Amino acid sequence: MKKTLLIVGAGLAGLSAAWTAAGQGHQAILVSAQPSERAQSVMAEGGINAALDTRGEGDTPQQHEADTLRAACGLANPQAVHGLTQAAPSLVRQLDALGVQFNRTEQDDIDVRAFGGQKNKRTAFAQSDTGKQLVTAMIDAVRRWEVKKSVARLDHHVFETLLLDGNTCGGCVVRDTYTGEHMPIQADAVIMACGGMHGLFGDTTGSLANTGEAVAELFRLGVPLANAEMIQYHPTTAKRGGRRLLISEAARGEGGRLYALRDGKPWYFMEERYPELGNLMPRDVTAREIWRVRQQMPVYLDMTQLSGEVFAHKLSGLREDCITYLGLDPKKQPIPVEPGIHYFMGGLRVDAQHRTSVRNLYAAGECCAQYHGANRLGGNSLLGAIYGGKIAAQTALAEADGSGYTCQITQAGAQTPLQEQQLLHRALLDGLGVVRTQESMERALHTVQSLSGNLALLGQAVLRSALARRESRGAQFRADYPETEHKYCAAAVAHYQQGNLSITWGDVTI
Numbered sequence: 001m002k003k004t005l006l007i008v009g010a011g012l013a014g015l016s017a018a019w020t021a022a023g024q025g026h027q028a029i030l031v032s033a034q035p036s037e038r039a040q041s042v043m044a045e046g047g048i049n050a051a052l053d054t055r056g057e058g059d060t061p062q063q064h065e066a067d068t069l070r071a072a073c074g075l076a077n078p079q080a081v082h083g084l085t086q087a088a089p090s091l092v093r094q095l096d097a098l099g100v101q102f103n104r105t106e107q108d109d110i111d112v113r114a115f116g117g118q119k120n121k122r123t124a125f126a127q128s129d130t131g132k133q134l135v136t137a138m139i140d141a142v143r144r145w146e147v148k149k150s151v152a153r154l155d156h157h158v159f160e161t162l163l164l165d166g167n168t169c170g171g172c173v174v175r176d177t178y179t180g181e182h183m184p185i186q187a188d189a190v191i192m193a194c195g196g197m198h199g200l201f202g203d204t205t206g207s208l209a210n211t212g213e214a215v216a217e218l219f220r221l222g223v224p225l226a227n228a229e230m231i232q233y234h235p236t237t238a239k240r241g242g243r244r245l246l247i248s249e250a251a252r253g254e255g256g257r258l259y260a261l262r263d264g265k266p267w268y269f270m271e272e273r274y275p276e277l278g279n280l281m282p283r284d285v286t287a288r289e290i291w292r293v294r295q296q297m298p299v300y301l302d303m304t305q306l307s308g309e310v311f312a313h314k315l316s317g318l319r320e321d322c323i324t325y326l327g328l329d330p331k332k333q334p335i336p337v338e339p340g341i342h343y344f345m346g347g348l349r350v351d352a353q354h355r356t357s358v359r360n361l362y363a364a365g366e367c368c369a370q371y372h373g374a375n376r377l378g379g380n381s382l383l384g385a386i387y388g389g390k391i392a393a394q395t396a397l398a399e400a401d402g403s404g405y406t407c408q409i410t411q412a413g414a415q416t417p418l419q420e421q422q423l424l425h426r427a428l429l430d431g432l433g434v435v436r437t438q439e440s441m442e443r444a445l446h447t448v449q450s451l452s453g454n455l456a457l458l459g460q461a462v463l464r465s466a467l468a469r470r471e472s473r474g475a476q477f478r479a480d481y482p483e484t485e486h487k488y489c490a491a492a493v494a495h496y497q498q499g500n501l502s503i504t505w506g507d508v509t510i
Contacts, residue, residue, distance in 0.1 A: 002026055002027060006029045010034075012041040030142075040196070045248035047125035048095075048383050049383050072474070084380075116378050118379075125314070156177045170187070190361050203425065217454055225369070228494055236249070244341075251301060257279055301335045311331055315330075349369055413457075438478075441466055457496065
């Protein structure tokens with residue numbers, strides 16, 4: 001029986017889910033506020049991880065799995081991570097066959113480079129525009145199914161709420177952003193691929209088209225969140241207007257060095273403190289070290305020693321961005337950097353097969369808590385989005401029975417007024433920084449509780465999750481609780497039921 005998947009979001013996770021469904025002879029409907037060309041996934045620069053071992057270092061999927069779990073600090077589902085890392089080499093080879101222009105080795109194999117938290121070169125890349133290359137290839141692959149009417153697109157439409165029959169999802173209501181029309185769409189299953197909660201904070205490296213509204217509405221309807229407090233600060237960003245320009249980890253992977261001027265001389269603090277991995281320590285560690293140094297002095301990323309060949313063939317996009325948006329040429333001068341919000345490890349709680357707590361509702365990509373635990377390895381986000389979209393679609397197709405349900409159109413929750421969103425952004429940025437304290441988070445919570453709407457409710461869930469975790473682990477570092485405690489080696493699960501918001505502790509292996 002042919003089934004229909006309704007997919008909210010048309011970035012890599014959504015495209016992967018649609019491609020999988022159509023390839024198995026089913027129908028997919030892609031709902032997105034913007035076309036895929038404007039998705040968050042396009043902005044990813046550094047690369048995609050897979051143990052291809054094309055540099056002859058003896059890399060294996062088992063080592064990739066171990067590195068991912070180590071970075072996750074006990075909060076990633078080992079079963080899910082095993083599936084991800086085992087599938088990665090064949091998945092990247094498949095992307096190569098689809099036409100992704102990966103950089104090549106001298107033997108014309110896919111080249112790989114070093115990335116933070118990994119001793120082996122494992123990150124396949126297309127200069128510093130890997131996300132753009134992957135999205136382009138996936139758009140082309142899905143377009144072939146669009147021509148055959150197996151995939152339909154609803155661009156400039158946004159998710160409003162679910163169609164529910166008790167705890168079973170039978171579709172959702174979307175709104176046309178051009179006309180304002182609300183349209184219920186029935187489907188055998190819904191896959192949320194709506195991206196991270198960047199709209200909660202405003203000042204991030206991500207697309208503010210990822211408003212967080214869809215996740216907030218699902219949370220209001222009772223879908224739990226997991227590890228919402230785990231927010232990744234990328235160590236190297238540059239302030240530009242109301243957003244942050246990402247200075248890709250690829251720069252450090254190719255030999256860029258972090259330093260500060262101490263007594264008039266360059267102090268390479270990461271190399272001094274972490275001699276084994278130096279500038280390629282995991283992101284949580286590097287972000288904290290930069291934050292600490294910046295309390296006294298500016299921090300710079302020096303790429304001036306890199307060869308012209310590296311800039312031309314591996315970092316051309318990054319150099320162009322720095323010149324265009326910062327007015328600085330990294331080939332000639334160091335770039336001032338600071339940590340900035342980049343990725344949300346937490347989100348909708350899903351199991352290893354990407355099921356949520358609602359029947360026939362699934363989630364993939366940055367909107368859900370999967371694969372990354374307390375800290376994500378660079379290069380695992382693109383992999384997690386494509387693999388996660390595939391698994392979510394396979395699970396949905398296997399489980400949806402196509403019998404149809406008498407669904408009710410639920411009343412969508414209220415939006416947080418625009419004038420309150422700025423207060424929300426400021427409170428969350430102040431309370432949930434690189435280093436957190438009980439006092440700063442409670443002050444932020446007091447402000448957020450005075451605001452209205454779904455986003456304010458979601459903000460409360462994030463703050464309460466961080467307050468409940470009275471330890472430091474991965475992306476959460478608390479100055480008042482600097483040690484890691486075994487009793488918190490569990491998922492912080494936020495629930496909203498009958499107007500009550502609560503935090504419980506759950507097994508990471510659901």
